Amino acid sequence: MVSHNPGINFDEKLINNVNLNLTAIKKRASEYATRRTVKKEHQVAWLLRAITCIDLTTLSGDDTESNVQKLCYKASNPIRADLLKELGFQPKELTCGAVCVYPSRVSDAFGALSSFKMNEKIPVAAVATGFPSGQYHLETRLREIKLTVADGASEIDIVINRTAALQGNWKLLYDELKQMKEACGNAHMKSILAVGELGTLENVYKASMVAMMAGTDFIKTSTGKEGVNATLVNALVMIRALRDFYWITGYKVGFKPAGGIRTAKDACVWLTMMKEELDEEWTTNKLFRLGASALLGDIERQVYHYVTGRYAAAYELP
Template sequence: MAARNPGQEFDITTGAVCVYASRVADCVRALKKVGGSHIPIASVATGFPTGQVPLKTRLEEIRLAVDDGASEIDIVINRAYALSGNWKGVYDEVRLMREACGEAHMKTILATGELGSMTNVYKASLVCMMAGADFIKTSTGKEGVNATIPVALVMVRAIREYYHKTGYKVGFKPAGGIRSAKDACLWLALMKEELGDEWLQPHLFRIGASSLLTDIERQIFHFVTGRYAAAHELPMA
């Protein structure tokens, strides 16, 4: 790591701040106060985490979040449609959600721990990409099983196949259960090996880092001081 000059700032920020749709306006105001207006606001819309509300309500929630200032929308797919093999139903709903997002970036959560099989994970990945997803995401973080390497391998290979056939690059986000910096390195290696260096950039790869952030802070503390911090020394702990 290069020595830091006095007054020098590293251009490192979180990929986005993720909040419920009802808190987007509050988030916009809070970030503005601290000079963080450049940080994207993502909203978990569409009845997160289960999506078990009428489609009309889910679409309206997306529109409200975008109107309040969200530049990214995280949607959840209809798991009942996926489990029953109604892939046209999944496609039609995701397509309508893509339209409701307007210019906002759309991440589609597959909730892979509830899809029943790797075949369903693969089909859901392709259907959501065809419907206009900018990202496909493993999980809400609320399922019993969240981001796992075997599921991720299926998803990223679906991304690779879709790119080879269409020329369109779709991003990938694992979320849920990623708690250590070592875990993050494993996910980075997966992306590099399967999709290449470009997919290591934030416009094509994100990690759900709510639990991970504390360990990253611990590792930086160790790098600087040579020892690991006690819990009371870390703000996020």
């Protein structure tokens, strides 16, 4: 179970005089992007860990009850049973971290997981607060959170007010996020920063700190709808903010990259970054999630290759 971040009072000192060394950040990020990743059984172990951290996602305008049911079934059975058996797992022992849908599809997802007897193991996450733009009245955004929680969502991915961030109105952003956190009740709140729309890395750091001060349980890179989504450079700034917040307050906040993460190699790179920049605990689904829809297919393909010695044809994997 993900732990709640109680947050702290707004402290402007934590975001004043932020100085970032862009050259050093890019150099460090490039080391993760170009290094040789783990191989063979070690790679499979990392990939199975990555599966447990995936928020398996569908956020399409044509989502229906049937495709949400398929998503939930895949989250409950992410790898073919015969492949899992070869790796020493029992059916349904390995699952995705959560399923993520639009608010109107939450009841469908909760119902499907209940029918599979997986509703207590796999949480339902939902985007809210006028996703992806956030350009709605605050009252509307808060109401959407409450309705989504009432439908069965236990994790809420909210979008921050980018206008407040771009104008440097950090107290306004903090106050809005505090109200959103309260509206979430017992549900965990993930704050989507939309880093591709924040203008500068300094804003990325400040938005991360303000979200954590307000009590967010995860900071998330992007909606997946922006021109720039989860990049290692932006992520490194957010991760360093996570570390600073932990050192200052003692509270551990999670991290969720989303948008453009499609390959097994990508998953290994992200896990490596979390382990090296933070620690082992930040490579579990308590504190790390991967927002993705296509990633699981490539991971299953790599697992199939490890077990059988060949890559699967398209019809061999669901």
